[in-house]
Structure formats: structure tokens, C-alpha cells
Amino acid sequence: MFFSALNLEPYAAKLKRSSPQGTKPISREALLRALLVAPQEGISTFTLLHHRLDQDLWFRYPCGFRLDEPAPSIATLSRVFKSIVDQGLAKTLFVDLVAQCKEAGIVDGQHLAIDSTAIDAYEKKQPKKRNQTTGNATWGAKNDTFGNKLTWFGYKIHLAVDTHSELPVALAVTPANEYDGEMAVPLMNEVMGERKWQVKFVMMDAGYDQVKNYEAARGYTVQAIIALNKRGEKEPPAGISSNGTPRCTMGYAMVYWGAEHDRLKFRCPHVLGKTDCPLGTAACSDSNYGMVIKKEIAEDVRRYSNPHRDTRGWKQLYKERTTVERCNSRLKEYLVVNDLHVCGIQKVTAMAYLNAIVLVASALAMSKAAKVKKTA
Numbered sequence: 001m002f003f004s005a006l007n008l009e010p011y012a013a014k015l016k017r018s019s020p021q022g023t024k025p026i027s028r029e030a031l032l033r034a035l036l037v038a039p040q041e042g043i044s045t046f047t048l049l050h051h052r053l054d055q056d057l058w059f060r061y062p063c064g065f066r067l068d069e070p071a072p073s074i075a076t077l078s079r080v081f082k083s084i085v086d087q088g089l090a091k092t093l094f095v096d097l098v099a100q101c102k103e104a105g106i107v108d109g110q111h112l113a114i115d116s117t118a119i120d121a122y123e124k125k126q127p128k129k130r131n132q133t134t135g136n137a138t139w140g141a142k143n144d145t146f147g148n149k150l151t152w153f154g155y156k157i158h159l160a161v162d163t164h165s166e167l168p169v170a171l172a173v174t175p176a177n178e179y180d181g182e183m184a185v186p187l188m189n190e191v192m193g194e195r196k197w198q199v200k201f202v203m204m205d206a207g208y209d210q211v212k213n214y215e216a217a218r219g220y221t222v223q224a225i226i227a228l229n230k231r232g233e234k235e236p237p238a239g240i241s242s243n244g245t246p247r248c249t250m251g252y253a254m255v256y257w258g259a260e261h262d263r264l265k266f267r268c269p270h271v272l273g274k275t276d277c278p279l280g281t282a283a284c285s286d287s288n289y290g291m292v293i294k295k296e297i298a299e300d301v302r303r304y305s306n307p308h309r310d311t312r313g314w315k316q317l318y319k320e321r322t323t324v325e326r327c328n329s330r331l332k333e334y335l336v337v338n339d340l341h342v343c344g345i346q347k348v349t350a351m352a353y354l355n356a357i358v359l360v361a362s363a364l365a366m367s368k369a370a371k372v373k374k375t376a
Contacts, residue, residue, distance in 0.1 A: 001365045001366075001369055002037060002040065002358075002361060002362060002365050003033060003037075003062060004365055004368060004369075005097075005361045005362075005364035005365040005368060006033070006036070006097075006361055008029050008032050008033060008036075008093075009029060011032060011089050011092070011093055012027075012028040012029035012031075012032050013028075014083075014087055014089060015028040015031070015032065015080060015083050015084070015087075015089070016028050026065075026072050026076060027064055027065065028080065029064055030063050030064030030065045031072060031076070031077065031080045032080070032084075033062075033063045033064055034049060034053060034063045034065075034072070034077070035049075035077070035080065035081060035084070035354060036354060036357060036358065036361070037063065037358075038336075038354075039335040039336045039337075039354060039355045039358050040335065040358045040362075041059075042335075042336060043336070044336040044339040044340065044341055045341045046074045046077040046078050046081070046341075047074055049077055050071060050072065050073060050074045050077060053065065053071035053072065054070070054071040081342075081347075081350070082347075084350055085346050085347050085350045090349075090350040090351075090353035090354055090357070091349075091350075091353050093353075093357060094171075094353045094356055094357050094360065095195075097357060097360045097361055097364065098167070098168075098169050098170075098360055099195075100364060101165070101167060101360055101363060101364060102197075104364065104367055106165050106167070106363050106364065106367050107162045107164065107165050107167055107169060108162060108163075108164035108165065109162055109164075109169070109191075109197045109198070109199065110164075110198070110199060110200045110201070111162070111163040111164065111199070111200060111201050111202075111203070111317070111320055112160050112161065112162060112163065112169070112191065112199055112201070112202045112203070113160070113161045113163050113202070113203045113204070113320055113321045113322075113323050113324035114158070114159065114160050114161075114183075114184050114187055114188075114202060114203070114204045114208065114324065115158075115159060115161075115180070115204065115205060115321070115324040115325060115328065116156045116157060116158045116159070116180050116183065117156065117157050117159070117328035117331070117332065118140060118142070118150075118152050118154065118155075118156055118176060119154050119155050119156070119157060119332070119337060119338045119340065119348075119352075120152055120153065120154040120338060121136075121137035121153055121154035121155060121176075121340075121343075121348070122340055122341045122342060122343060123136065123137045123153075123154075123343045123344075125153045126138070126139075126153075135175060135345050136175065136343075136344055136345050137153055137154050137155055137175060137176065137345075138153070138175040138176050138177045139151060139152070139153050139176060139177060140152055140153075140154070140156065140175075140176025140177050152176060153176065154176050155173050155174065155175060155176055155345065155348055156173070156174050156175070156176055156178055156180075157171060157172075157173055157328070157331070157337065157352050158171060158172045158173070158174065158180070158183040158187060159171050159187075159324055159327060159328065160187040160188070160190075160191055160202075160324075161323050161324040161327045162323075163203070163320040163321075163323040163324075165363060166323045166326055166327055167327070167359055167360055167363055168327055168331075168356045168359060168360070169191060170187050170190045170191050171187075171352060171353065171356055172186060172187060172349075173345060173348055173349040173352050174345075175345070179207075180207040180208060181207055181208045181209070181210045181213065184202075184204060184208050184210075184213045184216070185212065185213065185216045188202065188216055188217060188220065188222070189216075192220040192222065193220070199220065199222045200222065200223065201222065201223050201224075201225055201317055201320075202217055202222055202223075202224050202225070203225045203226075203317060203318055203320050203321040204224065204225070204226045204227075204321065205226070205227055205321060206226070206227040206228060206229035206230075207229070208226050209226050209227065209228055209229035209302070211301065211302055213226065214226070214301040214302055215301055218297075218301060223305055223306055224301075224305070225305065225314060225317045225318050225321075227318065228242065228243070228302075228309075230242070236303070237300075240303070241253055242303075243303065243309045243310045244295075244300065244303030244304045244305075244308065244309050245266065245308070245309075245310075246266050246293045246295065248268060248269065248277075248284055248291060249283060249284050249291075250277055250278075250279065250283065250284075252269045252270070252274075252275045252277065253269065254266035254267060254268065254269055254291075254293060255267050255268075255269050255272050255274055256308040256311055257292075259306040259307070259308070261306075262296060262297045262298065262306065263294050263295070263296055263297075264294065264295045264296075264297065264304055264306065264308055265292060265293075265294050266292070266293045266294070266295070267289075267290055267291070267292055268281060268284065268285065268289075268290025268291045268292075270290065271288070271289065271290030272290070327359070330359065331352075331355050331356070331359070335355045335358055335359075336355065337351070337352055337355040
């Protein structure tokens with residue numbers, strides 16, 4: 001079922017040897033199949049993959065290898081993987097499969113969630129003070145849910161996930177010390193810029209609370225839903241709450257009353273029964289409708305959004321951010337993205353794409369199987 005969703009012939013053609021000399025060539029499509037299905041089977045090394053192909057005929061045959069010939073050697077698997085890395089085939093296949101998912105309606109693409117996850121490195125640990133200029137593994141640190149500081153030596157995988165399907169649609173790998181907030185713009189540029197996706201909302205946690213991330217999203221007419229990072233934050237402007245809600249002349253928080261495009265409307269809380277102002281409406285408005293304040297989102301893209309920050313609509317959208325956490329969990333718990341046995345950021349990135357391909361191809365396979373069952 002998994003292989004039914006994959007047409008690997010055009011990609012395998014790029015892996016064929018240019019010289020006809022040497023031993024009888026092994027099917028590159030079969031090798032590519034083996035490397036793709038390995039994460040699904042919990043196989044994290046070329047040695048384990050060779051052993052499985054050598055010992056398990058029921059595993060070898062679906063991959064496309066002949067049963068009367070020996071299994072590919074560890075060196076052969078390693079060389080083919082290196083060719084995949086050098087040609088960037090893993091990313092190309094991943095992007096193509098994501099496009100197929102979108103065309104099939106599996107991926108909606110209107111709501112995205114962005115976050116990162118830590119992965120350990122299969123490399124020699126370096127002292128923290130040593131300047132790392134290679135772009136490979138470094139020491140990273142973050143706080144867990146309970147505020148405990150965690151450190152690791154390795155990398156970060158930054159994911160953009162479709163919240164409808166919980167499938168990854170873009171990823172990047174960086175050294176562990178890369179700040180999360182720096183990777184939101186490249187991921188948005190890939191999805192909304194290069195692929196021209198019409199995204200409506202993009203959700204991120206407080207680690208991405210930077211003005212440039214809001215502005216980058218607005219550049220694609222996308223609303224960023226990001227939790228405020230209040231550490232070291234300055235006092236909000238006079239007459240404005242920290243979440244961007246204006247206050248009336250008596251100091252009461254006004255009531256959000258909807259938006260017209262990029263303009264937010266707020267009404268008098270006394271008129272709407274939210275407060276009991278001692279001056280009533282007389283101090284701020286001659287109308288029974290009460291005082292109205294309108295704010296343009298462009299005035300402060302960090303505090304103002306549509307829907308307004310901390311409203312029910314905003315909170316419901318922000319909850320969708322957990323989809324990227326579940327996607328990260330599947331990559332680490334059910335696949336082998338945190339048990340990689342390759343060195344260097346290019347190889348780690350290729351392995352991350354191979355793991356992500358398993359999720360996307362599996363969704364495609366299940367969708368095709370469901371359509372076949374429905375028409376049967």
C-alpha cells in the first residue's frame with residue numbers, strides 16, 4: 001500500500017551510474033524504495049537495513065530486489081544515499097508528494113503551524129565554547145513545559161505543518177543553537193512564496209514573537225497567530241492593554257466588536273453591560289451607541305490581528321498550533337528522526353526528508369485505498 005503512492009522511476013533514473021563498467025547494476029528504484037521504507041520499519045542504519053534485506057525475503061521482494069541475487073551491500077546503500085544527498089532528491093520527492101496531497105484534497109493548505117523539535121547528533125560532541133562555523137551539530141538549550149532547562153548536542157528540525165491533515169509541508173534543519181524565530185520567514189517564503197499557496201493563518205508559539213514574522217506573514221496577506229512573549233517586554237502604549245485592547249477614558253478595557261478587513265472595531269464596555277461606569281456614557285460619547293475606537297492592524301502588527309488577540313476566534317486558531325507538536329512526535333516516536341546515524345547537516349537534512357516522506361506517502365496511500373474501497 002505504501003509503495004502504491006510512489007512513482008519513483010523518474011527519481012531513480014537520476015541515481016543510475018553513468019558508467020556501464022563494473023559489476024551488474026542493482027535496481028536504483030529498489031534501493032530508493034528500501035531507503036524510504038526503512039524509517040517506517042524502525043531501521044535507522046545502513047547495517048540494519050542490509051541485514052533486514054538479506055534475512056527477510058518478504059521485506060526484500062516488495063522493495064523490488066530479485067530473490068535469486070544477494071541483498072545490496074552496506075557500501076551500496078551508503079553510496080546511493082550520498083547520491084540522494086548530493087542531488088537533493090529527498091527534498092524534490094517530498095515537495096512533489098506534498099503537491100499531490102494538496103491536489104488530492106488531503107492537505108488543505110489554508111492553516112499552517114510552525115515549530116521546531118530537537119534531535120540528537122551522531123557526531124563527536126564539541127565543547128560549548130568552541131566556535132562552530134561548519135553549520136553542523138552544536139549544543140542547544142530550551143525549557144520544557146515545567147520550566148526545566150534541557151540541553152542537547154545536535155540539530156533542530158523546523159516544520160511547517162498543515163493543521164487540517166497534520167502533515168508536514170515544509171521543513172528545514174539547523175544546528176541546535178539556531179533561534180526558532182529566525183526560521184519562520186524561510187518556511188513561509190517556501191510555502192507562500194515559491195509554491196504560491198493561498199494561506200489564511202499561520203500559528204506559532206511565543207518563541208516566534210518577533211515583528212518581522214508578523215510583517216512577513218502580512219506580506220503574503222496572511223494573519224499570523226502568535227502568542228506574546230512577555231519576558232522583558234516594555235509597557236504597552238498609553239491607553240492600550242498588553243493584548244492590544246484599547247481602554248476608554250475611564251481606564252476600562254473596551255469590547256472587541258469585529259473587524260472590517262484590516263480595521264478593528266471596539267465599543268464602550270458600559271453600553272454593552274461589561275462594566276458599570278460611574279459616569280455612564282456621558283463622559284465619552286453623546287450617542288446611546290457609546291464611544292467607538294477603530295484600530296488599523298498596520299499600526300502595531302504585533303498587538304493587533306484579525307481576529308483580535310485573546311478572543312474566542314483567536315484562541316481557537318491558536319489551538320491548531322498543537323498539530324505541529326503531534327507531527328514532531330510522530331517523526332520521533334514512530335519513525336527514526338531522533339535516531340539518525342549519519343554525520344553532517346546535509347545528510348541529516350536528507351534523512352529528515354525521508355522520514356517526512358513516510359508520513360506524506362502513507363497519507364496518499366491511505367487516500368487511494370479509501371477511494372478504491374468506495375468504488376468497489
